Amino acid sequence: MEIKVKKNVLGKNDRLAAEIRKYLSEKGIFAINLISSPGAGKTTILEETCARLKDKLGIAVVEGDITTTRDADRIARHGVPVHQIETQGACHLDARMLENALEHLDLDKVDLLIIENVGNLVCPATFDLGEDAKIVVLSVPEGDDKPAKYPGIFRRAKVLLLNKIDLLEISGFDKEKALRDLAEINPDITVFETSATKGTGMDEWCQWLADRVAEKKKK
Amino acid sequence: MEIKVKKNVLGKNDRLAAEIRKYLSEKGIFAINLISSPGAGKTTILEETCARLKDKLGIAVVEGDITTTRDADRIARHGVPVHQIETQGACHLDARMLENALEHLDLDKVDLLIIENVGNLVCPATFDLGEDAKIVVLSVPEGDDKPAKYPGIFRRAKVLLLNKIDLLEISGFDKEKALRDLAEINPDITVFETSATKGTGMDEWCQWLADRVAEKKKK
Numbered sequence: 001m002e003i004k005v006k007k008n009v010l011g012k013n014d015r016l017a018a019e020i021r022k023y024l025s026e027k028g029i030f031a032i033n034l035i036s037s038p039g040a041g042k043t044t045i046l047e048e049t050c051a052r053l054k055d056k057l058g059i060a061v062v063e064g065d066i067t068t069t070r071d072a073d074r075i076a077r078h079g080v081p082v083h084q085i086e087t088q089g090a091c092h093l094d095a096r097m098l099e100n101a102l103e104h105l106d107l108d109k110v111d112l113l114i115i116e117n118v119g120n121l122v123c124p125a126t127f128d129l130g131e132d133a134k135i136v137v138l139s140v141p142e143g144d145d146k147p148a149k150y151p152g153i154f155r156r157a158k159v160l161l162l163n164k165i166d167l168l169e170i171s172g173f174d175k176e177k178a179l180r181d182l183a184e185i186n187p188d189i190t191v192f193e194t195s196a197t198k199g200t201g202m203d204e205w206c207q208w209l210a211d212r213v214a215e216k217k218k219k
Numbered sequence: 220m221e222i223k224v225k226k227n228v229l230g231k232n233d234r235l236a237a238e239i240r241k242y243l244s245e246k247g248i249f250a251i252n253l254i255s256s257p258g259a260g261k262t263t264i265l266e267e268t269c270a271r272l273k274d275k276l277g278i279a280v281v282e283g284d285i286t287t288t289r290d291a292d293r294i295a296r297h298g299v300p301v302h303q304i305e306t307q308g309a310c311h312l313d314a315r316m317l318e319n320a321l322e323h324l325d326l327d328k329v330d331l332l333i334i335e336n337v338g339n340l341v342c343p344a345t346f347d348l349g350e351d352a353k354i355v356v357l358s359v360p361e362g363d364d365k366p367a368k369y370p371g372i373f374r375r376a377k378v379l380l381l382n383k384i385d386l387l388e389i390s391g392f393d394k395e396k397a398l399r400d401l402a403e404i405n406p407d408i409t410v411f412e413t414s415a416t417k418g419t420g421m422d423e424w425c426q427w428l429a430d431r432v433a434e435k436k437k438k
Contacts, residue, residue: 037256037257037258037338037340037361038256038340038361038362038365038368038369039256039358039360039361039362039365040361065368066341066368066369066370066371067367067368067370068364068367068368070364070367070368089345089371091310091339091341091342118341119256119340119341119368119369120310120339120340120341120342121256121257121338121339122285122310122337122338122339122342123310123339123341123342126308139258139360141258141358141360141383141386142256142257142258142259143257143258145287145289146257146258148286148287148289149257149284149285149286149287149289149338150257150285150338151285151286152285152308164360167360167386167389170386170389172416197391
């Protein structure tokens with residue numbers, strides 16, 4: 001019973017996500033869905049991304065949090081339009097929540113839509129929001145076994161941001177092992193080594209984003 | 220529809236959890252449910268706990284993982300009975316999974332049952348397993364805003380293990396702020412500052428566990 005209902009809910013979610021994808025594509029907007037464990041650095045990455053790209057591209061942000069508007073407040077300080085979704089206990093964003101959020105944003109001048117999901121490496125992976133790319137953030141202190149242990153999100157992501165790379169040594173993180181496991185799960189994934197607080201790798205990551213936005217405009 | 224089904228599922232789960240709680244209590248077993256984000260250090264804490272207590276207490280471990288038996292293998296090396304639950308995609312353990320796992324363990328000589336949940340700060344909080352205490356692990360690199368942003372688990376936990384405390388300075392973690400938020404959410408929670416890899420705080424934590432086991436035996 002539970003499984004059947006979950007399938008129905010996911011089917012409904014997928015149909016709405018497909019509509020959102022079509023709508024955003026018609027507007028020429030490239031959309032990413034940023035997913036990680038709590039505290040991997042999503043919001044800091046987002047702040048650094050906004051700081052680097054906001055004068056070059058039209059950016060809008062949707063912030064998903066179970067409660068509090070702390071992350072949205074951090075983004076708003078960069079002068080980027082942001083809408084907060086408080087999920088009231090739900091462990092992931094779904095397409096319906098995103099649809100409601102998009103009604104609060106003026107998308108006419110937007111080239112890049114960034115959706116920050118709830119901090120959770122599991123559930124957000126299975127809910128399509130209509131994004132062009134899922135971006136997974138893994139922070140080094142979480143450990144090198146995470147791709148093998150949580151393959152769902154690593155399989156579905158287009159990009160891995162291996163964040164807090166400055167803590168590699170102190171964390172005893174075996175990068176070769178993590179990347180070997182990752183290559184088995186998803187050989188096509190693009191990896192950027194980043195430290196959002198130190199700025200490492202952020203220019204390369206922002207260039208990747210700018211290239212995708214340019215591709216989307218050409219279509 | 221979804222919400223009603225979820226309520227029914229939770230109701231069913233709660234009834235089974237109550238049965239498990241009664242069964243474990245009759246055997247004089249103290250049971251904990253260890254919950255955290257991926258990579259906060261649950262398995263290392265568990266290894267260090269087993270190493271310190273296995274000659275003093277009868278310990279059994281149930282390991283929850285979405286996939287792989289890596290964590291169970293790490294525990295088995297300590298000579299402690301362990302049963303692995305692979306949740307096959309599910310983001311949390313439920314009482315039914317635990318009931319099945321308990322059938323694989325000889326509980327007659329067990330004083331302390333440790334259940335390591337799936338790495339997820341959200342969903343495991345709402346599924347009662349029949350444990351005596353939920354123990355939440357927050358690792359310092361995850362950031363000082365986590366109690367306020369994920370209040371569900373911090374409200375329900377009896378103990379917080381503030382782990383990777385050796386990374387306090389490098390992570391810029393504001394301990395006063397985190398503990399202030401925590402006190403608002405759950406003034407009764409007991410906090411241990413730990414570094415499982417360095418051994419910090421592990422004796423105090425193990426003493427707390429041993430005291431609870433002794434209390435349970437008296438009842």
